[in-house]
Amino acid sequence: MTRTSCAACPLRRFEVFEAFSADDIAFTQSFKSGEMQVEPGTTLMLEGMPSPQLFTVLAGLGLRHKTLEDGQRQVINFVLPGDLIGLQAAIMGEMAHSVEATTDMTLCVFNRADLWRLFRTQPQRAFDLTWLSAVEEHFLGETLVALGRRSAQQRVAWALVRIHARLRAVGMDHNGAVPMPWRQRDLADALGLSLVHTNKTLGRLRDSGLARWSDGTLLIPDMAALARMAGIDLAAPPPRPLI
Amino acid sequence: MTRTSCAACPLRRFEVFEAFSADDIAFTQSFKSGEMQVEPGTTLMLEGMPSPQLFTVLAGLGLRHKTLEDGQRQVINFVLPGDLIGLQAAIMGEMAHSVEATTDMTLCVFNRADLWRLFRTQPQRAFDLTWLSAVEEHFLGETLVALGRRSAQQRVAWALVRIHARLRAVGMDHNGAVPMPWRQRDLADALGLSLVHTNKTLGRLRDSGLARWSDGTLLIPDMAALARMAGIDLAAPPPRPLI
DNA sequence: CGCGCGTTTGAAATGGGTCAACAAGGGTGG
DNA sequence: CCACCCTTGTTGACCCATTTCAAACGCGCG
Numbered sequence: 274m275t276r277t278s279c280a281a282c283p284l285r286r287f288e289v290f291e292a293f294s295a296d297d298i299a300f301t302q303s304f305k306s307g308e309m310q311v312e313p314g315t316t317l318m319l320e321g322m323p324s325p326q327l328f329t330v331l332a333g334l335g336l337r338h339k340t341l342e343d344g345q346r347q348v349i350n351f352v353l354p355g356d357l358i359g360l361q362a363a364i365m366g367e368m369a370h371s372v373e374a375t376t377d378m379t380l381c382v383f384n385r386a387d388l389w390r391l392f393r394t395q396p397q398r399a400f401d402l403t404w405l406s407a408v409e410e411h412f413l414g415e416t417l418v419a420l421g422r423r424s425a426q427q428r429v430a431w432a433l434v435r436i437h438a439r440l441r442a443v444g445m446d447h448n449g450a451v452p453m454p455w456r457q458r459d460l461a462d463a464l465g466l467s468l469v470h471t472n473k474t475l476g477r478l479r480d481s482g483l484a485r486w487s488d489g490t491l492l493i494p495d496m497a498a499l500a501r502m503a504g505i506d507l508a509a510p511p512p513r514p515l516i
Numbered sequence: 517m518t519r520t521s522c523a524a525c526p527l528r529r530f531e532v533f534e535a536f537s538a539d540d541i542a543f544t545q546s547f548k549s550g551e552m553q554v555e556p557g558t559t560l561m562l563e564g565m566p567s568p569q570l571f572t573v574l575a576g577l578g579l580r581h582k583t584l585e586d587g588q589r590q591v592i593n594f595v596l597p598g599d600l601i602g603l604q605a606a607i608m609g610e611m612a613h614s615v616e617a618t619t620d621m622t623l624c625v626f627n628r629a630d631l632w633r634l635f636r637t638q639p640q641r642a643f644d645l646t647w648l649s650a651v652e653e654h655f656l657g658e659t660l661v662a663l664g665r666r667s668a669q670q671r672v673a674w675a676l677v678r679i680h681a682r683l684r685a686v687g688m689d690h691n692g693a694v695p696m697p698w699r700q701r702d703l704a705d706a707l708g709l710s711l712v713h714t715n716k717t718l719g720r721l722r723d724s725g726l727a728r729w730s731d732g733t734l735l736i737p738d739m740a741a742l743a744r745m746a747g748i749d750l751a752a753p754p755p756r757p758l759i
Numbered sequence: 760c761g762c763g764c765g766t767t768t769g770a771a772a773t774g775g776g777t778c779a780a781c782a783a784g785g786g787t788g789g
Numbered sequence: 790c791c792a793c794c795c796t797t798g799t800t801g802a803c804c805c806a807t808t809t810c811a812a813a814c815g816c817g818c819g
Contacts, residue, residue: 339661342747347661364643364650369657392643396635399642400607403635406649407607413656414612418582418590420663421708425775457798465664467776472799487798504585668807699765710808715767 309380317358317380318372324362325385330354333378334454338462339370348463350412351436351455354443357405363388376454420465423504428464429474430503433484437493453491552623560601560623561615567605568628573597576621577697581705582613591706593655594679594698597686600648606631619697663708666747671707672717673746676727680736696734 308331311317318324320339335352349370352358362368363385392399419431440451461471478484483499485492493499500507551574554560561567563582578595592613595601605611606628635642662674683694704714721727726742728735736742743750 339657341661341665342749345665347664349657349660360646361650361654364647365654369654389639389643392639392646396632396639396642399639399646400632400635403603403642403646403649404607406646406653407604410649410653410656411604411608411612413653413660414582414592417592417656417659417663418584420660421590421705422584422588456796462664468798469777469800470775473775476799506585701765711766712768712809713807719767 307382309382311374311378311380313374313376315374315378316371317374317378318362318368318370320368320371322362323367324359326359327363327383327385327388328358329381329383330356330358331379331381333374333376334452335372335374335376335378336455336459336463337370337372346462347465348459350409350416351439351463353439354445357402359385360402360406375459376452416463425464425466425470425474426477427503428466429460429471429478430483430499431505432460432464433478433486433491433493434496434500434503434505437491437496449494450490450492452489453486454489550625552625554617554621554623556617556619558617558621559614560617560621561605561611561613563611563614565605566610567602569602570606570626570628570631571601572624572626573599573601574622574624576617576619577695578615578617578619578621579698579702579706580613580615589705590708591702593652593659594682594706596682597688600645602628603645603649618702619695659706668707668709668713668717669720670746671709672703672714672721673726673742674748675703675707676721676729676734676736677739677743677746677748680734680739692737693733693735695732696729697732 309328311333317328317335330352332354334354337349337352339347339349341347352372352375358372358380359368361370391402415435419428423431436453437446437451440446440453445451457471457475458468460475461468464471466474475484475486478499479486482494483502485494497507552571554576560571560578573595575597577597580592580595582590582592584590595615595618601615601623602611604613634645658678662671666674679696680689680694683689683696688694700715700718701711703718704711707714709717718727718729721742722729725737726745728737740750
C-alpha cells in the first residue's frame with residue numbers, strides 16, 4: 274500500500290506512514306486486513322444483513338439505498354472516496370440500507386471483530402469513527418430538508434451542487450467538471466421524484482445553462498447561480514474534526 | 517439524583533449505582549455536571565451554534581428542527597427520554613439543527629470538555645456514544661424513505677406508529693394511549709406536508725377508526741392495521757447495542 | 760369582551776406523477 | 790454485416806394528490 278492510495282481514507286491515521294510508535298504500527302497493520310477491488314453493480318452491503326467487515330472507500334463511486342416491500346427504492350446517499358461503509362452493521366449488528374458499487378471501486382478492508390479493540394486501545398481513532406457517524410447524520414438531516422421542503426427544481430439543483438462540492442472536496446474535479454456515473458433513475462430515487470420529472474427538470478437546468486449532466490460528467494458553469502436556485506448557503510464550510 | 521430519574525439515560529452506565537469501582541464513581545461524578553429543568557418552548561440548542569454542554573433527556577418531550585432561509589421549517593425528529601442532545605456540536609463543533617422543548621423537560625447535563633477524556637478513559641461509554649449516533653442515523657434513513665416514497669396518508673400513519681412505538685419503548689404508554697403534545701404544525705413540518713393536508717389526513721384516519729390524536733394524546737386501537745396502512749414491517753425489533 | 764392560537768373545513772389552482780411512445784446507443788448472436 | 794433486444798434518456802398528454810387561499814370555530818386568557 275502506498276501513501277497516495279490511502280490519502281482519502283478517513284481513518285488515515287492508521288496509515289503506517291503517520292504512525293507515531295512501534296505499537297501504533299503493529300496495531301495498524303493488524304487492524305487493516307487488506308484491500309479489495311469490486312466491479313460496478315457489486316453489492317457491498319445488504320440491507321438487514323450483518324457484515325463481518327468494514328470498508329473505507331479508497332477510489333470509485335457507489336450509492337446507499339433502501340428497498341421497500343413494494344419494490345420502490347430510496348437512495349439514501351451517494352458514496353465517495355473517503356466514506357466509511359458498514360459502521361452501522363459493526364455497531365448495531367445489521368445494516369439499515371444496502372450499499373452498491375456504481376463504478377469500479379477500491380476498498381480498504383477492516384475486521385469488525387477488531388472494532389472493540391480499537392475503542393479500547395485507540396481512543397483517537399474511536400473518536401474519528403464517532404465523528405464520521407455524526408457527519409453522516411448531519412448530511413442526512415440536510416437531505417431531509419431537501420425532500421421535505423424544496424420543490425423538484427430546487428431538489429435537483431441542490432443535489433447537483435452537493436455532489437459537485439463533495440467530489441471537488443476529494444479532488445475529483447477537472448477544471449469545473451466532475452464525474453457523475455449514476456443514472457437519472459438513481460438521482461430520482463435519491464430525491465423522491467419520478468424519473469420522468471427528474472429528466473424534465475434536468476432538461477430545464479440544461480436549457481437555462483445552469484448545469485449540464487451528460488455522458489457521466491457533471492458541469493456547473495456558474496456554481497453561485499445554481500446554489501441560489503437550490504436555496505443553499507454556499508458559505509458554509511464542510512465539517513472538520515475537532516480533536 | 518435517584519436511580520429512577522436516570523433509568524432512561526442512554527449513558528446510564530454513568531450512574532453511580534451501577535459503577536464498578538471507586539475510580540468509576542469519581543469519574544461519573546465529575547462527568548455528569550448536573551441536572552436541568554426547562555419549560556416548554558425553551559431552545560436547548562441553536563442551529564449553527566456550538567454548545568459547551570451535552571444533554572441526556574431524563575423526562576419530557578421536544579423536537580429537533582432546521583429552519584430555512586425563507587422561514588420554512590423541517591422537523592428532523594422528535595425528542596424522547598433517553599435521547600442524547602448536542603453530540604453533533606460536541607463532535608463537529610456546531611449543531612446542524614435546533615432542539616427545543618415541547619413539554620417541561622428534565623435533562624442530565626454533561627460538559628463537552630470532558631468528552632475527550634471520556635474517549636480516553638471509558639471506551640465502553642465512547643462506544644455507547646457511537647452507537648447512539650449510528651441509531652440516529654438509522655432512524656433518519658427511515659424518515660428519508662417515508663418522505664421520499666410514501667403518500668401523505670402513509671406518511672402520517674407511519675409517523676403515528678413510530679411515535680407510539682418509541683414512547684411505548686420508554687414506558688410512556690398507559691393502556692395503549694401515549695402522550696403526544698406536539699402540534700399538527702409540527703407533524704406537518706416533520707413529514708413535508710402542508711398543515712391543511714395533514715389535518716385532513718388525520719381526520720380521515722380518525723373517521724376510519726385507525727388512530728385518534730386529540731388533546732395531546734394519541735390512541736391507536738389496532739396497531740397492526742395502522743402499520744399495514746403505513747407499509748411498515750412491525751416485526752423489526754428496535755436496535756440494541758452489541759457490546 | 761376581544762384577542763390569539765390551534766384546529767377544521769371548503770374551493771380553486773398546480774406541481775408532479777403516470778402512461779405511452781420513441782430515440783439513441785451497445786451488446787449479442789446469426 | 791444485419792436483426793434483435795435491452796438499457797437509458799427524452800418528450801407529450803392527461804390527471805390527481807397535495808398545495809394554496811380563505812374563512813370559520815372553539816377555547817383559554819388577559
